[in-house]
Amino acid sequence: MNIGLDMMGGDFAPLEAVKGLQLYLSNGTRTASLFCIGDESLVKPLLEEYRVDAPNIHLVHAPEVIGYHEHPTKALKEKQRSSIAIGFHLLATGKIDAFISAGNTGAMLVGAMFSIKTIEGISRPVIATVLPKINGGTGILVDAGLNSDCKPEQLNQFATLGSLYAKYIFNIPNPKTGLMNVGEEEGKGNILAQAAYPLLKNNQQIHFIGNIEGRDLFNDKADVIVCDGFTGNIILKMAESVYDLSKQRGFGTDAYFSRFHYENYGGTPVLGVAKPVIIGHGISTAKAFNNMISVAEKMIESELCSKITGLFKL
């Protein structure tokens, strides 16, 4: 399998991407071909310095970079030699099977939706985040922030996409799927949650277990939790702050609280587009890059995108 990695994305690019590759290579069992897309003059010396020189590492020169504050559509159009534009070109033409970047999130989404395309039947793609369960397990929250305003049908599709992600990437069979809400009973919640509930209840592709409350995010009630992207983004950032708080209070090394650190999951796939696209956190470190490569491998191996395409064709 061939995986493209944007070396220029993230606050610590290209250094942390290079160190992420080094970490990846240190685990001998992982043998994807990695296409490192970035400015050769910056990336090559670092690859040499960190001895990232295995036969499965290939450097793809991209002389331009899309900055964090550039307008996504405009930047992608004008900077066709940027690492993100080249990454999507390689992905669209089949030269790579997955593309990873911790760069401009907007440009990654525009690229995913217009160069790779949303899968037929899917209203809007969605991103996910990982919730560390107190029992050691892993929960998935969708939408983690892509769609601030949602229709009930979209939440229902997020439920299906999140369930497939939990099943194929996190190996959770028949994931328990809950609707983020303010009370347990059907009929609770805002207009969106009230309207989404019966759709989720009748969705044969998921194992719906009802409403989930804020206190249930880290327990074992649900494996997949569905909400709009506004709510999801607030939950995601609040969870990230729990790690910071625990660190400030001297518990940052606690086996549980350290799992709130974003680098443990690295990034999120854009679920609902035709090929694996993974977006990383702006502050991605080596560990985060390594984990994103791992998610890309699993997405390719499991043929998650094809499985989603098949399901929504029905």
Add this chain to the structure above:
Amino acid sequence: MNIGLDMMGGDFAPLEAVKGLQLYLSNGTRTASLFCIGDESLVKPLLEEYRVDAPNIHLVHAPEVIGYHEHPTKALKEKQRSSIAIGFHLLATGKIDAFISAGNTGAMLVGAMFSIKTIEGISRPVIATVLPKINGGTGILVDAGLNSDCKPEQLNQFATLGSLYAKYIFNIPNPKTGLMNVGEEEGKGNILAQAAYPLLKNNQQIHFIGNIEGRDLFNDKADVIVCDGFTGNIILKMAESVYDLSKQRGFGTDAYFSRFHYENYGGTPVLGVAKPVIIGHGISTAKAFNNMISVAEKMIESELCSKITGLFKL
């Protein structure tokens, strides 16, 4: 001042309410007259057992109780001799200056809105919760769960109400007020947040500091954070779960994480109704009851309801 306390509300009623009174009396400087409303046959022996017999403690017999799962409007109408109905009667007729209950929340809200009335000019009352700041300070979140679907104008009123609450009850002068959102810049967010932003920006009654993200809930960016009740309820319950998680990991006694325990703030006033009404958590303990009495005292002393009335008359 005269404060009414529903002895029959809460999972551990009337015992924890009695113990809360005992705690209140143990602090000699607090001299409100307390009207303990509840079933005499249950409350009196406990008051005796716990030696709650100061001259400022008065027992008001209420032979009926509104249960947790009763329909609020129906129960209030049919159980006129219940502790909640009697409490609102005493408050409406001026026999008490504030009413506290950890009982049926719906009945408390119906009582507050129909027996006490919403202040003229206020679209919907709102409830608040306390956010423990890592620097030792206190943040206020409104709406903590009363109004799942909100209009932009309502969020703007919540901002004013929350600011007054922060100023008069928590002694925060000119409280920094932020809009809960998914990004810092104006224009970010869902349709509601986008429409509320300019209203908050032009609100002369608050010190608006812009958008607040999930990661900022516990830092010093804002003293008052405004959101719809759906989002607020999820944040509130998630914050409560942070305490549970820290306890499970053995950090429950940490000076900071222990502040996530609900009993430290006890309950929330219903902001926007004409007289002080305080709703407690169903699992209220002695400490929570004691804190609710303290909030009631501050609301009466500061004449918060009159100040709100004056401001919205303009």
